[in-house]
Amino acid sequence: MAEITNNQPNIATIGDDYATKYGFRDPEDYFHKGARGLNHEVVEMISRMKKEPDWMRQFRHDALDIYLAKPMPTWGNTELLNSIDFENIYYYIKPTEFQSTNWDDVPENIKNTFNKLGIPEAEQKFLAGVTAQYESEVVYHSFQADLERQGVIFLDMDSGLREHPDIVKKYFATVIPPHDNKFAALNSAVWSGGSFIYVPPGLDVKIPLQAYFRINAENMGQFERTLIIADRGSRVHYIEGCTAPVYSTDSLHSAVVELIALDDAYIRYTTIQNWSHNIFNLVTKRAMAHKNATVEWVDGNIGSRLTMKFPCIYLVGEGAKGEILSVAFAGNGQHQDAGAKVIHVAPKTSSRITSKSISKAGGRASYRGLVKVYPKAENCKISVECDALLIDGASRSDTYPTMEIDADNVRVEHEARVSKVAEEQLFYLTSRGLTEDEARLLIVNGFIEPFTKELPMEYAVELNRLIELEMEGSVG
Amino acid sequence: MKNTIFAFKNIHVQVESKEVVRGVSLEIGPGEKHAIMGKNGSGKSSLANALAGHPAYEITKGEAYINGQNLLEMDATERARAGLFLAFQYPLAIPGVTVANFLRSAVRARNGGDESVLKTFRKDLMEMFAFLEIDKSFAARYINDGFSGGEKKRLEILQMAMLKPKMAILDETDSGLDIDALKIVSKGINQASPSDGGVLLITHYQRLLNYVKPDYVHVMMDGRIVQSGGPELALKLEDQGYDWLESKNARAVEV
Numbered sequence: 001m002a003e004i005t006n007n008q009p010n011i012a013t014i015g016d017d018y019a020t021k022y023g024f025r026d027p028e029d030y031f032h033k034g035a036r037g038l039n040h041e042v043v044e045m046i047s048r049m050k051k052e053p054d055w056m057r058q059f060r061h062d063a064l065d066i067y068l069a070k071p072m073p074t075w076g077n078t079e080l081l082n083s084i085d086f087e088n089i090y091y092y093i094k095p096t097e098f099q100s101t102n103w104d105d106v107p108e109n110i111k112n113t114f115n116k117l118g119i120p121e122a123e124q125k126f127l128a129g130v131t132a133q134y135e136s137e138v139v140y141h142s143f144q145a146d147l148e149r150q151g152v153i154f155l156d157m158d159s160g161l162r163e164h165p166d167i168v169k170k171y172f173a174t175v176i177p178p179h180d181n182k183f184a185a186l187n188s189a190v191w192s193g194g195s196f197i198y199v200p201p202g203l204d205v206k207i208p209l210q211a212y213f214r215i216n217a218e219n220m221g222q223f224e225r226t227l228i229i230a231d232r233g234s235r236v237h238y239i240e241g242c243t244a245p246v247y248s249t250d251s252l253h254s255a256v257v258e259l260i261a262l263d264d265a266y267i268r269y270t271t272i273q274n275w276s277h278n279i280f281n282l283v284t285k286r287a288m289a290h291k292n293a294t295v296e297w298v299d300g301n302i303g304s305r306l307t308m309k310f311p312c313i314y315l316v317g318e319g320a321k322g323e324i325l326s327v328a329f330a331g332n333g334q335h336q337d338a339g340a341k342v343i344h345v346a347p348k349t350s351s352r353i354t355s356k357s358i359s360k361a362g363g364r365a366s367y368r369g370l371v372k373v374y375p376k377a378e379n380c381k382i383s384v385e386c387d388a389l390l391i392d393g394a395s396r397s398d399t400y401p402t403m404e405i406d407a408d409n410v411r412v413e414h415e416a417r418v419s420k421v422a423e424e425q426l427f428y429l430t431s432r433g434l435t436e437d438e439a440r441l442l443i444v445n446g447f448i449e450p451f452t453k454e455l456p457m458e459y460a461v462e463l464n465r466l467i468e469l470e471m472e473g474s475v476g
Numbered sequence: 477m478k479n480t481i482f483a484f485k486n487i488h489v490q491v492e493s494k495e496v497v498r499g500v501s502l503e504i505g506p507g508e509k510h511a512i513m514g515k516n517g518s519g520k521s522s523l524a525n526a527l528a529g530h531p532a533y534e535i536t537k538g539e540a541y542i543n544g545q546n547l548l549e550m551d552a553t554e555r556a557r558a559g560l561f562l563a564f565q566y567p568l569a570i571p572g573v574t575v576a577n578f579l580r581s582a583v584r585a586r587n588g589g590d591e592s593v594l595k596t597f598r599k600d601l602m603e604m605f606a607f608l609e610i611d612k613s614f615a616a617r618y619i620n621d622g623f624s625g626g627e628k629k630r631l632e633i634l635q636m637a638m639l640k641p642k643m644a645i646l647d648e649t650d651s652g653l654d655i656d657a658l659k660i661v662s663k664g665i666n667q668a669s670p671s672d673g674g675v676l677l678i679t680h681y682q683r684l685l686n687y688v689k690p691d692y693v694h695v696m697m698d699g700r701i702v703q704s705g706g707p708e709l710a711l712k713l714e715d716q717g718y719d720w721l722e723s724k725n726a727r728a729v730e731v
Contacts, residue, residue: 427530428568432578432635433556433585442581446572446618 018246018303018469022117023276025245026109026216030135032094036219037087040064043189046092050158050192053165063178063188070182073308076368077335080306084280089221089252091190093135099156100140110134117243119212126458127239128207129154133224134214136192147205153198154209157225160196167198171229175258175286175314183282187223187256194224194255199234199265208237208270208456213253215244215279221252228258230265230293237268239459243303244276250305251279259287261295263317268296272459274466275303277333283309291317291346298454299326301336302466310368312341315349315377322351327451327463330363330395331470339368339400342382344407350381356448357388359395360471366398371412373405380407386416389447391440391471441471480541481506481674482560482643487538489519489526489699496522498699499538504643504674511677511685513710514696515718520678521565523696524647528562529555542643557586559642559673563632563649569620575631576601576615579638586639604637608664625652626661633664642673649677650684662687682714697725 017023032049034042043064047057072081100106103120114120114132123130129143131154138156147154153164161168178188195211215222230236244251253275261267267287275281281304287295297311313322328336342351357365367386388397399416421443429439445452445464452460482504489497497519504510514520526533527540529552540547542558550558570578580597587593605612608630620628629649636644646665650658665688669675677690685693685707693709694701697718702725703709713721 422568423531425568425570427528427552428564429570429578429582430552431528431530431556431562431564432582432639433553434581435553435585438581438585442573442578443570446570449572449618 017472018276021469022243022274023246024113024116026113028217029107029109030093030095031097032092033217034090034092036090038064038089038091038190042091046190046192049094052161055169056161059173059178060189060191063185066178067182067185067189070179070185072182076308076337077306080280080335084250084252086252088219088249090217090219091221091223092192093217093220094137095134095216096137096139099138099159101142103140106140110139113214113216114140114212117212117214122210122458126207126456127210128205129209131156131195131211132214133193133211133222135216135220136222138193144207150203151200152203152205153196155196157194157196157227158192160227164196164198167229168196168227171227171258171260173258175260175288176256176284181284183254184256184284187225187254187284190221190223191225191256192223194226194257195228195238196226197228197236197238199230199236201232202234204235205237208239210239210241213240213242215242215251215253215275218247219249219251220244221254224255226255226257228267228269229260230262230267232262233264235266237270239270239272239456241272241274243274244279246276247278249278253279253281253283253304255283255285257283257285259295261287261289261293261320263291264293265290266294268298270298270455270459271300272463272466273299273301273303273307277303277305279304281307281309283307285309286312286314287322288314288316289320289322292319293317294321294323296323296325297340298451299324299338300451300463301326301328301338302463302470304336305333306335306337308337310339310341310370312343313351314343314345315351316345318346318348320346320349322349324352325354325451325454326356327448328355328357328365329467329470330357330359330365332361332363335364335366337366337368339366341370342372344371344373344377344380344382347376347378348380349377352383353385354450355386356451357386357397358391358444358447359388359397360391362394362396364396364398366400368400370402371404373407373410375406377407378409380410382410383413384415385413387447388418389444390418390420391444437471441468444471479505481508481672482542482676484527484540484547485538487523487526487540488536489522490534490536491522491532495536496699497526500696500699500701502676502694502701504676506672506674508692509669509675509677509688509690510692510694511679511690511710512694512696512701513679513682513713515680518696519699520696521647524562524645524676524678527645528552528560553585556639557588561636561639561641561644563629563636563644563646565648565651567620567628567632569618569623571618571621573619574616575619578619579635582635583638600638604634607667608634608637609660610634626654626657629653629657629661630664633661633668637664637668640668640670642670643676644669644673645676645678647678648680650679650681658684659687682710685710695721697721
C-alpha cells in the first residue's frame, strides 16, 4: 500500500465548494429518457432495450413484485425515508446509444464532466481499468489489454450478462437475493450499469480497477449492480467514486454490490461516496468469503442526504478474514446511517470492524453494526472499534451495536468512544499559529488517519480535500 | 520607557469568574531572560495561558504588547503569528497527526502561509532532532500520543526552535524531567532563545535555572509579583523556600 507522505490539508484551497467542483450540471441531450415513476411496463422496457435473456427479464418482474409488496423499513431515519417521492423519480435514462472505449467518442458534455472530475487523468496514472457510468449506463470503458489476455474480465454489468451469461447466471443475486430488503428488490427490478469482474485462479490484479458513478439529471434514480468474483487464490482491488449536481429536489441511488472471494482469494472494495446533499443513498453491499479468503470493505461516506449502508461479510469458509473500515462525515442536514455486519459461519474466522464518524453543524452519524457467530464457528476472533467525533454541540452521534455469539472459544474486543474536539486541543494548535478552522481540520484529519492511510495516495489526498470542503461548511 | 520586546502592565486574569492573577506587570527587553517562580496555585501558569490567548483565561484588566503591537486585540493565532510562543506544561495529544506534518503546518502558519519558508524545513528539522537527541522516527509519530513526559517536553522545545518566536513563555518545562532530559531540554532552550527576543521561564524549582540562566527572577504569590531580583533570588528560594516571602506578604494576601 502506498505510504502517504504529504496528505496534510492544503490551506490554499479552502473556500472551494461542492457546487463548482462537483455540483455542476450538463444540459440533457439523451438517447432515451423514460417517464417518471415505476411499474411493470418500465421494467419491461428496460429489459427490452437491453435485449436481455428471458431469465433476467423474469427476474426483474419478480423483483418488482417483491419491491411493491415489501413495506418501507420501520427502523432508521423513517422520517427522511418516508419523504422520498418514488413516483417522481426517473428509473431509467440512457444517455448515449453506445458505450465508448475512447474518450473522444463520448459526447462533449459528458466527456467534459468526467474530465473535470479527473477520471481520464486517474485512468492514465494509476488504474488498470475504468468504467464511467452516467445516469443509468456506462458510457465509457477501458481495460488494460494484458489483463484481458490473462483472462480477467472487467466489464459493465450489462455487457457482462451479454458476454458471460454462464458466470453471471451462476452468481448473480446469490449473495443478495431480491427479497433481502425493499431496496435490494428495487435494484433487482431496475438495475442498470455497475461492474462485472471475474479474476481467474491465482491471478493478482496489482493495479486497482475503478468505476465512477455520475448522476446528472434532476430526480434521477441510479441503480447500478456490481458483481465481483475472485477465483481461487486471486487478488483484486476495486475502487468506486460518485458525485452529482446540486438540486433542490431529491434523487435516489440504490445499488446492490455482491462480492465472492473463493478459497484463498482477496478482494478489497474501496468507496469514496461524495453524492450531493439531495441524494438518498440506500445501498446493499455484501460479500462471501470462502476458505482462507479475505474481503475488505473500505467505505468512506462524505456526501448524500441520507445514507443507509452496512457493508456485510459472510465468513463461510474456515480461516476466512473480513475487515470493514469506514468513515462517515455528517454535516448540516445529513444523516449518515452507516455501519458494518460480519457473520461468522465457519470456524477460525476473524473479523475487524473500525468505524469512524464525524458530525458537524447539526449533522447526524449513526453506527449500526452486527456481529453474529453461528454455533459451528468456533475459535473466531472479532474486533470492533467505533469512534465518533463531535465538532460542536448541535451534532449527534448514535451507536447501535449488536453481537450475537453462539459459539465457544470466541475472542471479542469491543471499544466505542465518543469525543468532542476539545477546547484545549484547539488552543494548543492555535497557539502555534494555526487558525481555528485549520486546527479543527487537522484534528479531524488525524481522527480519520487510520482510514486515509489505507487508501491509495491520490485518494487519500482527495478524501482529505473533501473533508476540508465539508469542514469549511460551504457545501450547499 | 526602555526598548521592550514584550511588556504587560497590571494584568488581571479570571478563570470561571474567579480572579487568579491580580495585577501583574513586567517588561522584557531584547535578549533578556526572565523567570517567574512560585508555588502551585500562585497564578503563574494562568498568567502564561492568558497571555498566549487561551479562551478560558479572561484578561479582565491591563495592557500587553509584543514588539509594540497590542497583544490583547489578537486571538491566539494572531499572537503566535506576531511571534509569541507558549511551551505547554501539559502538551496535548493530537492522534493521527504526525509531528512532521504538524510542524510543517505550524511553520507555514507562523509565517502567514508563506510556503517558501518550507524550503529548508526538512533539513532544519533533522538538525534540531540531532541537537535535541531525538530519534528520527519521532517525525512520523503522532503529536504527544503515547509520549513520555520527557518526550513531550522535548517536542515543545523542538516546536520553539522551528517556529523561531520573538517571545517564548515556557510553562513548567522542567517538570517531570530527569536530570539528563533536563540538560538536553535546557540546551535546546538556550539554542532556541532569540538573541534579540525575550524568554519568560515559569517554574516551581530553581534547578532549571542552573542550566538556563535568567537575568531577572520574579516571585509570584496569590496572583501578584511579590518580589523581583537577579539570579541570586532563585538561589535564595532554593535555599530557604517560599516561607520568608509568605510571612512578609501575609498582609498583602488578605484582600
